[in-house]
Amino acid sequence: MQNIISDQFLSGGGTYDEQSDFMKVGEWIQLSDEFQNSLQVLYNGQYKNGNKIGKWDISVSGKQIGGGIYEEKGDGMKIGEWVELSEGFSSLSQVVYQGEYKNSKKIGRWKILYSKMFDNQFKEIGGGSFDDDIKIGNWIELIDGFGLNGFVTCKGDYKKGKKVGNWMALDYFKNENLGDKLY
Structure with a gap:
């Protein structure tokens, strides 16, 4: 499990599959590359075989404002x-x-x-x-x-x-x- 922590105690992370070249699997919360105190953007969804699948939500400073669906096949x-x-x-x-x-x-x-x-x-x-x-x-x-x-x-x-x-x-x-x- 990888944890990413800001000074506001928001965290992100998820699980890597150790059997398959450490690909992301399961539930993940990712911080945006521009994550900062004044703008806290989080992406929340599922990975399968290292690819995003299903519903992904985009939240800004705790409020969901976006997102969408990735195909379940795991092709991104x-x-x-x-x-x-x-x-x-x-x-x-x-x-x-x-x-x-x-x-x-x-x-x-x-x-x-x-x-x-x-x-x-x-x-x-x-x-x-x-x-x-x-x-x-x-x-x-x-x-x-x-x-x-x-x-x-x-x-x-x-x-x-x-x-x-x-x-x-x-x-x-x-x-x-x-x-x-x-x-």
């Missing part, structure tokens, strides 16, 4: 509805993505949701559609550093996964068109 494939944290998820940039996977590929409409620091209420601020893991049609996306470097979104179209035509930048909270200054 995401299926069904998911809520995932953004790559830069932080106290200042609490952004999650909500949508559906089929065979580990994003399909259909995906929403981008944002919550103000300590608000715990996520509001849709963007999103768009996927066709077999490829962005298509009209999208509202976040500029890199959203929340840390301002609250700027950009709106435009994708064709076969590539941005096409004009894209407009908008300050989300000021509802101010920034034109093409940032994009």
